[in-house]
Amino acid sequence: MTQHSHPAYERIPAHEPKPPHQIQKVRHEIQHRYPIVTQVESLSPSFIRILLEGDDLVGLPSMSFDDHIKVFVPDGQGNEVNRDYTPRAFNPEAGILELEFVVHADGAASDWAQQVKIGDQAHLAGPRGSMIIPMDYDWYWLIGDPTALPAIHRRIEELPLDAHITVIAQVDHPEDQRQMMASTSSRQVHWVSSLEALLDQVQQLDLPQGDGFVWGAGEGHTMKQLRQLIVTEKGHPSDYTRISAYWKTGATDLDDENPS
Numbered sequence: 001m002t003q004h005s006h007p008a009y010e011r012i013p014a015h016e017p018k019p020p021h022q023i024q025k026v027r028h029e030i031q032h033r034y035p036i037v038t039q040v041e042s043l044s045p046s047f048i049r050i051l052l053e054g055d056d057l058v059g060l061p062s063m064s065f066d067d068h069i070k071v072f073v074p075d076g077q078g079n080e081v082n083r084d085y086t087p088r089a090f091n092p093e094a095g096i097l098e099l100e101f102v103v104h105a106d107g108a109a110s111d112w113a114q115q116v117k118i119g120d121q122a123h124l125a126g127p128r129g130s131m132i133i134p135m136d137y138d139w140y141w142l143i144g145d146p147t148a149l150p151a152i153h154r155r156i157e158e159l160p161l162d163a164h165i166t167v168i169a170q171v172d173h174p175e176d177q178r179q180m181m182a183s184t185s186s187r188q189v190h191w192v193s194s195l196e197a198l199l200d201q202v203q204q205l206d207l208p209q210g211d212g213f214v215w216g217a218g219e220g221h222t223m224k225q226l227r228q229l230i231v232t233e234k235g236h237p238s239d240y241t242r243i244s245a246y247w248k249t250g251a252t253d254l255d256d257e258n259p260s
């Protein structure tokens, strides 16, 4: 008997181009890793860079700029808690991983980053998966507060040099405005100093022509408003939007969530 496949499920022959903008989700086996701290550097008033090295970082699978790993830190009461951090840069052959911690008033991970010393052992787990957002869009908006900057810096480094990128970023101190890319007519950075100003700046900008991807991360209430602004008010397709809460005012241990 001859089988007739439904047109929607027909296989695309290997030689035909794939449909554009295919987001790929990849799962990784979760591994616990215990590397050694080999560098601690204060980058600016709000950021501490920590370099970790170890054999169990060899082969670390981080396939997307917005992956996260769990960092286990003491909570000050004899327990270990974990918090999410972006693999800012890594060398899976050499077993080296770089993280950037935002320093804030009161948090176990923020405290750990301020106290940790070269030679200390760290405890990490993950990443548990990667959501690979393709690089075939006409333009990219990258929006966020300080916690989003490690991912934004990494995304810019990974996108093609001729990609059209607009960054709208909030930082608490002028010295936190680290150079991320040369400003040209197709690559622009807007720095703002408050979360209200972040939303105002987004409001003022028109979406460019063509297919674009809007990525945003940061404080949860602000990200909810950002999503409203991008998808509901500006009419950007939600399929081409990824906006995540990275922390929430008044809440501890927030796992990543999409506030849609």
Ligand SMILES: Cc1cc2nc3c(=O)[nH]c(=O)nc-3n(C[C@H](O)[C@H](O)[C@H](O)COP(=O)(O)OP(=O)(O)OC[C@H]3O[C@@H](n4cnc5c(N)ncnc54)[C@H](O)[C@@H]3O)c2cc1C
Pocket: 066, 067, 068, 083, 084, 085, 086, 087, 100, 101, 102, 103, 104, 105, 106, 107, 108, 109, 110, 111, 146, 147, 148, 150, 151, 245, 246, 247, 248, 249, 250, 251, 252, 253, 254, 255, 256, 257
């Ligand atoms: C996918 C993902 C990736 C992330 N990547 C990074 C990263 O690379 N670098 C980074 O610094 N953070 C990153 N974060 C955010 C980080 O996980 C949170 O800020 C986390 O809550 C910090 O833990 P803590 O123990 O210092 O504070 P918590 O114990 O979680 O919180 C204590 C108090 O501090 C407040 N708080 C938490 N974070 C902040 C902040 N940034 N600013 C001001 N107040 C805060 C909370 O509202 C709470 O009141 C990421 C989060 C996610 C979900």
